[in-house]
Amino acid sequence: MSNKNDNSIGTKLGSPAYYAEQLNARAAVPEHTDIIQRWQRESAKVRSAEAGLLDLAFGGAPMEQLDFFPAAQPNAPLLVFIHGGYWRSLDKSDFTFIVPGYRKAGFNVALTNYTLAPHASMEEITRQQLRALAWLYRRAARLDFDRDRIMIAGHSAGGHLAAMMMAAHWKVFGQDLPTDLIKAGVLMSGLYDLEPVRHAEFINVDLKLDQASALRLSPAWMPQPNAAPFITAVGDLESDEFKRQTALIGARWQRGFQREIPLHQENHFSICDCFGDESHELFKASCELLSAL
16 A cells, blocks of 8 residues: 555544544443453452562663563563553553463463653653563573564554564664564554544543654554564454554555454453453464464
């Protein structure tokens, strides 16, 4: 696609009210508070039961920390999960509930944090994730995982950040880093075109995106430098805009796009439960992608 507006999934012209409605996932899911509190309870139980290295500092800022849960076997692949929350809420610790299934399947799992907006700009939040991935890569031997088999996954704002990691030119960030540091990806209900986000005032009051920065930070309008395979997912109960965003990244990054995992009767929050559920197709597809590395 040569021009972002010459196709049916390009950026739509909508009013601020339209984008506010389309992107307000919490308003669309009245039970979201109960869901998040359940995640937190389940995650606390996992942290008390699973062997993990918590709050490892990968940078100098207080929120530049990650949790690492090792696989039982040495030199296994690594799954790195980036949480959502519109870049301004939630925490890595809220998502520890996804860890047991992937460890049982034979994988290492890392969950990253970042400084929340408005205390950090979108550019800085992205750089923090670059630092997290570089830190993990450089410490693979110490943590005993295969640095040549790293898969990124992210949900919502974390889906955006995961895509940014897939679009990264790693040699610019560090000459010791491989061009294909990220070998695969799972992008869930992500935001890959930030132009609509800057028109949603309830979000942009903290992000402070303008037209230039929204374009600069939109992975959908970047080339995928390496054809790392990836899958996408979006709940069928989600808004048209979240569905458009998911279709957009698959269309723009055709070289790596494998398939979209159907999520019947799932919303913007329950998709995370699907990702951690060993019986769900999204979990199984994610494991298949990891196993194939």
